[in-house]
Amino acid sequence: MPIRTIHGLSLAALLLAVSPACAAAGRGGAPLAEGTWGGPHVEMTVGPQGATLEMDCAHGAIAEPILVGRDGRFQVSGTYAPEHAGPQRGEDEKGRPAVYTGRLTGDTLSLGIAYENGDDVGTFELIRGRSGRVMKCL
Numbered sequence: 001m002p003i004r005t006i007h008g009l010s011l012a013a014l015l016l017a018v019s020p021a022c023a024a025a026g027r028g029g030a031p032l033a034e035g036t037w038g039g040p041h042v043e044m045t046v047g048p049q050g051a052t053l054e055m056d057c058a059h060g061a062i063a064e065p066i067l068v069g070r071d072g073r074f075q076v077s078g079t080y081a082p083e084h085a086g087p088q089r090g091e092d093e094k095g096r097p098a099v100y101t102g103r104l105t106g107d108t109l110s111l112g113i114a115y116e117n118g119d120d121v122g123t124f125e126l127i128r129g130r131s132g133r134v135m136k137c138l
Contacts, residue, residue, distance in 0.1 A: 032066040032074065032102075033128055037109055042124040043132025044111070050078070055124075057083045057137040060113065062100055072104040080113055080121055083137050 032051075037044045041056045046066060053060035062078035081095025097116035102109055107128040113121040126132070 029067045029069040029074070032068050032104070032109075035129060036131060037126040037128055038130040038132030039124055039126040040133050041135075042111070042126060043134055044126060050076075054132065054134050054136075056135050058121075059083065060095065060098065060100075066100075066102070068102070068104050073102065074104075075099060075101045077116075080115065 031048070032046050034046050034048065037046060042053060043055075044051050044053045048065060050062040050064055051066060053062075058081060060078055060080045062076050064076055064078075066074055066076055068074045076099075078098050078100050079095035080098035098121065099114050099116060101112040101114075109126045109128070110123060111126055112123045115121065
């Protein structure tokens, strides 16, 4: 096999290997580290396809990869569902559409949650690898 063919095949293999990382960077950056992120009143479990959140008297979900930009920020869509003691008729446990915004600094994440219409839910400070301190409604 000529040297040019070998180099061409090597280059093709290298491009295939790095293309997923380049694709992620083009969509917003690197994925948020998977695992548990926690803090006062919140715990978030991050996976490759999104995250689930447990909060005092609420829960949420993000059903898309969380890609952090070079500036440490991200914005993703999800749902947010307030909870309360006991069931209620007509209650929607999936929640309402919400926007999750974040700013990552080292292993600390400032996470903002707002309904899709702009109504603010709150901001939480989470630390990678820490369990959240959550008190569920009784």
